[in-house]
Amino acid sequence: MFDDPGLNSLAVTLLTIVAVLGGILGTCTYLILLERKLSAWMQDRVGPNRVGPFGVLQPIADGIKFLLKEDVIPDHVDKVLYIVAPTISVFTTMLAFSVVPFGPVDQAPEWLRFIIAPNMDLGLVFIFAVTSLAVYGIILGGWASNNKYSALGSLRASAQVVSYEIPLGMSILGIALLHGTMNLETMLTDQAASGVMGWNIWYQPLAGLIFFTAALAESNRLPFDLAECEQELVGGFHTEYSSMKFALFFIGEYTHVITTSFLVSVLFFGGWHFPYIAEASSAYAGAWAVKLLVLAAKVLLCIVLVMLLRWTIPRFRFDQLMGLAWKVLIPLALANVVLVMCVLQFGWSHWWLTAGSVLLFIAAGVIGVNASRSEIMGRHQVRATGFSPAVPPG
Amino acid sequence: MNWLQQNGWQAAALVLMALGICALMPRARTRSRTLGLLLAFAGTAIALWLLPTPAGLIAHSVLFWLFAASAILCGVLMITSRNPVYAALWFALVTLATCGLFLLQQAAFLAAATIIVYAGAIIVTFLFVIMLAQQAGATAYDQHSHHVVLASVGAFVLFGALLATLRSDAWPAARPPEEAAVIEPALAQNGLSRTHGADGKMQSLGRSLFGDYLYAVELAGTVLLVASIGAIAIAPRRSQGTL
Structure with a gap:
């Protein structure tokens, strides 16, 4: 764009920042719509559908409301x-x-x-x-x-x-x-x-x-x-x-x-x-x-x-x-x-990493299940005696 | 007399700054801060006039002054603010400004690590404690500082000693020219830094930490481990059944 490499790199940086800012803000607004639509779909509702076809203008209406509200x-x-x-x-x-x-x-x-x-x-x-x-x-x-x-x-x-x-x-x-x-x-x-x-x-x-x-x-x-x-x-x-x-x-x-x-x-x-x-x-x-x-x-x-x-x-x-x-x-x-x-x-070989990761995951699962089982057993004991085993008597 | 001729201005700057800070500290009753501000600024101006200014690229100089000035200003605001929450936040800004100075000295990893540890974790913990401790608003004894004179004198004596050491001729610019040629100008000016593979890359930092300073790093790690085990052992109340 410019002959001077310094100026050129500055211009490219500014342009990239503008593109990223615009892109992120635009994506944010439409992610909110996506989230509302997905939530509605998962809960068997309709979701926002009043502003524009299928509610696609809803984020814009929301944005205007955010800016103009007291x-x-x-x-x-x-x-x-x-x-x-x-x-x-x-x-x-x-x-x-x-x-x-x-x-x-x-x-x-x-x-x-x-x-x-x-x-x-x-x-x-x-x-x-x-x-x-x-x-x-x-x-x-x-x-x-x-x-x-x-x-x-x-x-x-x-x-x-x-x-x-x-x-x-x-x-x-x-x-x-x-x-x-x-x-x-x-x-x-x-x-x-x-x-x-x-x-x-x-x-x-x-x-x-x-x-x-x-x-x-x-x-x-x-x-x-x-x-x-x-x-x-x-x-x-x-x-x-x-x-x-x-x-x-x-x-x-x-x-x-x-x-x-x-x-x-x-x-x-x-x-x-x-x-x-x-x-x-x-x-x-x-x-x-x-x-x-x-x-x-x-x-x-x-x-x-x-x-x-x-x-x-x-x-x-x-x-x-x-x-x-x-x-x-x-x-x-x-x-x-x-x-x-x-x-x-x-x-x-790097494939040992995969095997090791899976093994670690399984080990964590086994330990976790054992721990929660003993916790549940402890809770049953509490209910049976009406007395928490964690608190020593006296 | 000879000493006074050589170091009189420096001592005057330090005394002025100390007086200014003393006057700025929050006391039991509110009063004007003009005098303290004037004194502190006068001392800083003399100190600036005495100290050598950094030379280098214009961008470097501008950034240096920006970071240094905001570090000092936020530091003063931190010790003089009445509200503990604001003091903690000014401390966070001091940390960020200091990290900017680290970045200018090619110590990018140090800057990032300081931000993560200090600004991101330790000051957050301070805020946590302050918010828990002061639910009914700040108490009277939290609103003014104690031992103002003693603290100011102590701090500025230490500061003067540091300045005197930095300005003395005990630090020759003993850098071999072939080394000075490859490192950045901002680093070359710093008479105290002994660079080691000075490319500012994380590889050389790691090599230095786990090669040259292996014992120091391991020792520090062990001390931290012992301290954290101690904290875990002390913290819970055994009578209530934890641990």
Whole structure:
């Protein structure tokens, strides 16, 4: 575009940022419609169908309503933090997207780059650093609202998000070891170069499961939406929020879901790679568009899975939630890292990783069933004697 | 007398800053903060005039001043704010600004790790405790600081000692020219950094941590493990049946 390479790269960066922002915001609004339609379908309802054919204009009507509604700031809130909290929520999740490659970076047209910050050696660590700040939005929102339900919601959220960061980070250590880098672009091109059998999900299925679960918990969605569960806390940390500030919290949540789905696709499912139509070597005209669509399809599948999970698995109890993070996910992730280290150190075939992951999964299942059986037996004992065995007499 | 001629301005800057901070600290009764602000700014101005300014790319300089100024400003706001929640948040911003300075020194991993550990976990825990402890609003004894004079004098004596050490000639720019040629200019200016495979990559950081400093890392890890086992052993009330 421009002769000066510096100016050109600046222009391309700005254009990419504009494209990403527009894309994410547009996708967010239509994801809300998709979620409402899917919920309706799963609950045998009709769902939104009044605005436009099949309700496709519903998100636009919602957006206009969010912008035009009266912006209520309650009297008893801490005004500065009350206003800052939703912006932190959006800002951090948007910032995390800057190192995610959303297309074939090496085949990008010269006016677009498919990644905002290329060649970031830090890659995944940057994403974890930025998303670890997202909890401030929830905590401050809950505290500034000066409302007991909001405060309870944000207390739950801070414990939950800080706990689930650990399995989230540990689950991808194995992949980082296998690829020898934290750079998302390199991980993606490595997988694409070795074909469909090079996708990380074959070697790290357990890590994929842990990552997906922990990321779901990080984004505060059902079955992990303890921070805002309506039956217990009215609306949790956003009880006191209305109009666009409320919408900002939800844009933050949906952006988090989108980023997570991109990460799952790029880290575990080969990114834009698909056999025959989008190989690493395919360079036919418009190949970049096909690769973009392949990645978009994978991301969409992942998002739909997240939305279907919402009405499939009931919400966890808070102690179950903490138990899942500390007693299940973290030990499994640690064992997975040790497994990867052994395989790399002794130069075994990578298929041992698959076998080891399955074995670990089965072992965790057996231990879990035994533990819950003994717990249930303990409960029967309590009922029989009317006396808890956990409390020593006297 | 000779010492005063050499270091008089520096000492004056430190004293002015200490007085300003002293006056800014929240006390039992509210009063104007103008005097404290003026004193602190005067001290900072003298210190800025004394200290050498960093030279380098314009973008680097701008970013350096931005991060450094916001770190200092947020630090002052952190110790002078009346509300513990705001103090914790200013602390988070100090951490972020310091991480920006780390990034300028090619220590990207250190910056990210600091954000994850401090801003993302430790300060969140602070907020957690503050919110649990202060459900009925801030209490009177939380609203003003204690031992203002002692704390200011102690902090600024330490700060002066640090400055004197940094400015003394004990740190020669003893960097072999072939090494200075390959590393970034922002790093080369820093007389205290001894770079090791200075490409700012995570591989070289890992090699350094688990090669050169293996014993230190293992020792630190063991200490942390012992501490966490101790915390688990102390925390539960045994009479209530946990553990």
